[in-house]
Amino acid sequence: MLRLFLLAYPRKFRQLHGEELLRLCREVYGPGFSLRAAADLVWNGLMERIGRAPGSFGEWLERPAREGRGERFVATVLNDVRLALRGFRGTPGFAGAVLLTLALGIGANTAIFSVIDAVLLRPLPYANGDRIVHLVQPAEGAGVENAGFSPLEVQDYRSQSRALDAVVEYHSMPFTLLGGAEPQRVQTGVVSAGFFDASACARSTAARSCPRTTSRAPRRCWC
Amino acid sequence: MKPAELFVLAVLRSGPLHGYGLVQEVAARSRGRIQIRPGNLYRVLDRMLERGLIELYERASTEDERRTYYRITQFGRRTAQEEARLLAGVIDELLAT
Numbered sequence: 001m002l003r004l005f006l007l008a009y010p011r012k013f014r015q016l017h018g019e020e021l022l023r024l025c026r027e028v029y030g031p032g033f034s035l036r037a038a039a040d041l042v043w044n045g046l047m048e049r050i051g052r053a054p055g056s057f058g059e060w061l062e063r064p065a066r067e068g069r070g071e072r073f074v075a076t077v078l079n080d081v082r083l084a085l086r087g088f089r090g091t092p093g094f095a096g097a098v099l100l101t102l103a104l105g106i107g108a109n110t111a112i113f114s115v116i117d118a119v120l121l122r123p124l125p126y127a128n129g130d131r132i133v134h135l136v137q138p139a140e141g142a143g144v145e146n147a148g149f150s151p152l153e154v155q156d157y158r159s160q161s162r163a164l165d166a167v168v169e170y171h172s173m174p175f176t177l178l179g180g181a182e183p184q185r186v187q188t189g190v191v192s193a194g195f196f197d198a199s200a201c202a203r204s205t206a207a208r209s210c211p212r213t214t215s216r217a218p219r220r221c222w223c
Numbered sequence: 224m225k226p227a228e229l230f231v232l233a234v235l236r237s238g239p240l241h242g243y244g245l246v247q248e249v250a251a252r253s254r255g256r257i258q259i260r261p262g263n264l265y266r267v268l269d270r271m272l273e274r275g276l277i278e279l280y281e282r283a284s285t286e287d288e289r290r291t292y293y294r295i296t297q298f299g300r301r302t303a304q305e306e307a308r309l310l311a312g313v314i315d316e317l318l319a320t
Contacts, residue, residue, distance in 0.1 A: 013265075013266075013269060016269065017265040017268070017269060020241075020242055020265065020290070020291050021242075021261060021262070021265050023242075023243075023290075024242040024243055024246070024261040024264065024265075025261045025262075027243045028243070028246060028260075028261050029261075037261070040260045040261060040262035040263075041262050043262065044260070044262030044263050044266055045262065047266070048266050048269075051266075
């Protein structure tokens with residue numbers, strides 16, 4: 001396993017010291033895989049590559065091909081970085097505009113992805129959240145989008161629906177909390193019996209027996 | 224010259240040694256202040272080999288496995304002495320003031 005991290009070193013270095021280095025790692029860090037050994041190899045390997053990178057384009061061209069492509073890649077990257085930094089120093093206004101554009105672009109992308117992740121990609125914090133549907137009952141004549149359900153209606157859905165394994169209800173309402181120095185108005189969440197069992201149901205039976213509840217309950221479902 | 228290199232030269236003056244022995248001996252002689260990590264030791268040795276301060280010295284170990292031993296060269300001895308003289312001068316100056 002540690003041999004894999006040895007790849008951080010240039011090829012020539014590995015050929016010369018690879019086996020000895022692995023043996024020493026086993027002796028110092030102990031046999032088997034060790035995170036400290038892996039970090040040691042990766043860090044020093046990269047430092048070796050950077051340290052060995054030629055300092056100029058001319059030196060890069062003169063370096064024999066046998067030393068491997070890794071060194072050339074690192075050298076190319078370093079030269080690109082140097083060139084970019086020199087360019088930035090020469091045209092600070094343009095550099096600022098580029099950095100601002102990049103910052104805004106990356107920020108906007110991150111923000112949009114965060115929303116998409118939270119709304120579309122990440123599942124609800126319930127077991128089998130994709131099986132849970134939310135029912136609302138509009139009163140179109142009165143122009144009300146969600147008139148709620150009476151306890152009897154909930155009971156009817158519970159007993160008559162064949163698409164849903166469980167129907168539970170929740171709502172929020174304010175209460176006056178007594179017992180302290182002064183009464184306090186508190187907002188509460190009220191759930192019907194079996195609400196938490198329904199979560200378990202969603203994990204087990206609903207997942208198996210609710211085929212596609214949205215077709216049976218086109219205007220949303222429970223919880 | 225880096226401290227680790229000077230310590231390696233100082234250790235190798237006593238005789239050829241392998242990597243693990245170098246790590247232990249450098250730590251002992253520096254009273255634990257210089258702990259060369261394995262990943263770095265061979266970078267140090269590689270540079271010293273390139274500069275001709277040390278050379279490979281392969282011999283069968285007392286154990287079954289074969290280890291690579293390193294030994295100091297004449298150039299390495301001279302360099303170590305010059306470096307030590309330079310440091311000694313600096314130290315004398317510091318102690319005098």
